[in-house]
Amino acid sequence: MNPVAGSFAQRLLDWFDHGGRHDLPWQHPRTPYRVWLAEIMLQQTQVKTVTPYFERFVAAFPTLPDLAAASLDDVLAQWSGLGYYARARNLHTSARLCCELHWGELPRDFAALVALPGIGRSTAGAILAQAWGERFPILDGNVKRVLARYHGISGWPNLPAVEKQLWMLAEAHLPASRMADYTQAQMDFGATLCTRQNPACMLCVMNTDCIALRDGRVEELPTARPGKPLPERTALVLFAQNADGEILLQRRPPTGIWASLWSLPEAETHEQARSWFALHLHGDYDQAEALAEIPHVFSHYRLRMHPLHWQALVARDVVRDNADLRWVPRAALATLGLPAPIRKLLGE
DNA sequence: AAAACGGGGTA
DNA sequence: TACCCAGTTTT
Secondary structure, eight states, X not given: OOTTTTSHHHHHHHHHHHHSOOOOGGGTTOOHHHHHHHHHHHTTSOHHHHHHXXXXXHHHOOSHHHXXXXXXXXXXXXXXXXXXXXXXXXXXXXXXXXHHHSTTSOOSOHHHHHTSTTOOHHHHHHHHHHHHOOOOOOOOHHHHHHHHHHXXXXXXXXXXXXXXXXXXXXXXXXXXXXXXXXXXXXXXXXXXXXXXXXXXXXXXXXXXXXXXXXXXXXXXXXXXXXXXXXXXXXXEEEEEEETTOOEEEEEOOSSSTTTTOEEOOEESSHHHHHHHHHHHBOSOGGGOEXXXXXXXXXXXXXXXXXXXXXXXEOBOHHHHTOTTEEEXXXXXXXGSOOOHHXXXXXXX
């Protein structure tokens, strides 16, 4: 067998030419800024979800300096609903750093990229390979799954020892050229063919070499994350409206869950909620209408939100002077970064 | 209700 | 290196 034509990378590239995705919005045009933005959005999110966000985001901020010049609020508004909002904050910070340190461009240098917040080894490699054709490996969840199966590697891929081995294999498979295509090919292959469930092994271009397939272990590789029960928390959310139907929103603190997003004021107990109400609003706390519980699952705990609703309330003076607390008309909700379940509750 | 997708930051 | 942090969609 021809050792080049038969190599892992060559087969993947041959497959990519007909089976890969060639019409993703960040491929046309494939600029460093657009590749970077796409890679950040794709970090924890699938292509199908990302695509409309990407198109809206580049329309709002067409260039890196545009993004740097925007307010964090405007950036979070574009990101609202995508989740993992630290990505948006890091993106914004990184854009400003690029303007200070790199003449308004993304650096074409691995160490300089990794020095930017939100860019780790895999994302830096993906950017360099796709934007410039440079020879760096990536190791996202798709690649981890493909390599774990192809090489028959057991153990949860995020275990340091397993991950180290996977990085070495990813590096060893790099082709001599076509790095942009190869990088996209790996992601497409994992996302569409070597999927977690029901992979298309019959159609797979590697199916003569895949160790997991040979050993009948495709379904059990990669090894699942060790399970652990999620802790549960509850919260009261205060949904206050004034006589004009405007909603009282509060900016969340800059760290923690939903950092810097706008949301409904939150309290742990009725006692806390009652005193917050008394401090900020006129009216009767006990007139609240209890709305249906909103269950929400984060990756590390489960949150059960209990909304309390009041209409035609009047705010105390403190609200007027508070930059992080304001009445928002329904029509303005689209311009703010809101957590997805809160946006849904408010009827958007 | 559970599973899937899934990388970065920091001590 | 070990451990911590972090949302939404799909099944």
